[in-house]
Amino acid sequence: MSHRGPVRVQDRHAFDTLIDARSPAEFAIDHLPGAINCPVLDDEERRIVGTLYKQQGAFEARRVGGAMVAANLAHHLRTRFADRPAHWKPLVYCWRGGMRSGSMVTWMRLVGWDAQQLAGGYKAWRRHVIDTLESQAPRLPLRVLCGATGSAKTRVLQALANQGQQTLDLEALARHRGSVLGAWPGVDQPSQTAFETQIVHALDAIDPQRPVFIEAESARIGRLNVPQPLVQRLRSSPCIEVQATASARLAYLLRDYAGLADDPALLARQLGTLKELHGRQVIERWQAWAEARALEPLFSELMALHYDPLYARSQSTHLHQWSQRQMVPADDLSPPAIDALARQVAGLPAPTP
Template sequence: MSTVEVKQITLQDVSFEEDIFIDVRSPAEFTEYQIPNAINVPLFSNEERAKVGTAYKQKSKEHAIELGLSMYAPKILAFFKKLKGLQEEMPTKRMVIYCWRGGMRSKTIAGTVGLLGVECYQLVGGIRSFRQYVQKGLEQEALKKRNFIVVAGHTGSRKTEILQVLKRKGYPVIDLEALAGHRGSIFGHIGMKPKSQKQFESLLLEQLQQLENSSYLIIEAESKRIGHIILPDFIIKGKENGVRVELDYPFWSRVEHIYNTYQPEKYKENIYEAIMKMRKYLSSQLLDELDVLQQKEDFKSIFSKLLEEYYDPRYDYAFSKYQTSSIHIEFEDLNSGVGKMIAFIEKYRTKITG
């Protein structure tokens, strides 16, 4: 394969919108992090990659290469048909093949299918070059001066839903929880697909670039961490210095919203596991009450107890430490909440644009 000429292309010369990106890393690597809109056509399965890696460490590079080639050889026809089919579906697009660092996996695939007539390029530097691009891009975003509108409120105040509606209406919303695949609390992973830090940063940069002409951004009042994701310092600074809008939604409406969001009949065991992780923060009396409610599967009462005795007091304490004043918006339903938010945003936008 080393004698096959493989055409290469750098990240500076690709188009994320126009090119077809073929990620030949294992499914696990792809799930953790990938170039936007890439298609995973793995050279090795997760198990096969582990075997090749073990052979490399315990025996030699040559042995690992031989093992890898023996695994790949039976798949050549399937790879050719897959990539040929993609090329025929999108004949005007360039095909760019990448692996971790532009090494043997992508070169092997590009060389094989190229020899068989599939026009393709190997990405120089692999996904590591894309990672460097993301890091540099976020550093540049951190230098930009932007105003922030920060949407806050007690747990269950429908902040995320309001942000989603605003985004659909064209307002410059960065939905940090959606990018993280996590809602931010101990329960936040339930029903979600948490993203890796690398994937989160890639998605964040993409959205920031899409909103580069906006003089302000709308975000939710998040802590430094959303699940395992750590927010960039410039987002935290924007939250701390931004205009804060406090949503006031009725208590029992919040309970109902939490119930509908977390679907306890479907995710009962996940909810119980989350409560177990909270036990050290809860009083013995509250734990006894929660145990009784769990036996009854009275989830609305469970949620109301957690709001009253855990989440609301913690939020109120944090809110008391906030340095800037807040604009309060009271609402009874989603439509009125969105309407009042839009009215505030339009007034705010007029103020900052003169």
């Protein structure tokens, strides 16, 4: 059954395959969840066509670009689309729903597939992401998980998810732990737009009648900004504080960040960014420990001099319901204890509005 009228972003689930016809570089920055990349122009071809358009005008750009598009479509028909049945229904998009997706849809229809073009292309998706964040974030039933650095908040969040609770793990989506030493080794963060796309994709699966556990985050995670409507909702939501003992936290940090000892030079460089906060003398002592792979005294002092004072200031400033928080004590942060802690957090009575 052919789709009547323009296909909107909300209709995308009615199709068998979502195809991004843009160049690989555009696709890498951000794309619709679940889309496959079948470019009608690759990165270099797109550059050539763009230059021709500027220097010689639309006709010459279309003549040369048309031949490239035809060659790429022929390639996709012989490879990616070769085994698709007659009743296959793909939805195709490009930057704004123009010639790139239009040409692919035309060829697919000539073959006999019921191909459709996404009205407005990727730009319509981007608008949908912004609108969704603005409309849904203010209504999310968030429970904000707090705790000083080393309280295993991320692990508790993962345990909650494994136990069937709803969670929104912003650090996993941002691929960063959010602290000064939070970069994931060898992993790049996504683009800002891809980060927002992933948040909206996660929100799609959320039941607004059940609580959503989220970690207390600052407005930035690494180099990414948490969308403002979500920051505001997080800051005004009820809080649960994991109150772990200093010894449990230190033991947890030494396990969790053990990998930092693999690259002492990088660790020393990261610590150097704190010079303005703590002065040269302190940083040089920390860097010497980093280079000697002496994580225990390093983390002990980082907790006492950096993380804890920062935590005490930021929670009461940024979290509007901090004074009414629910508290869960913890003197052990081993994996079995974290599972038990998550069950305790999930079992807390619903906060009174």
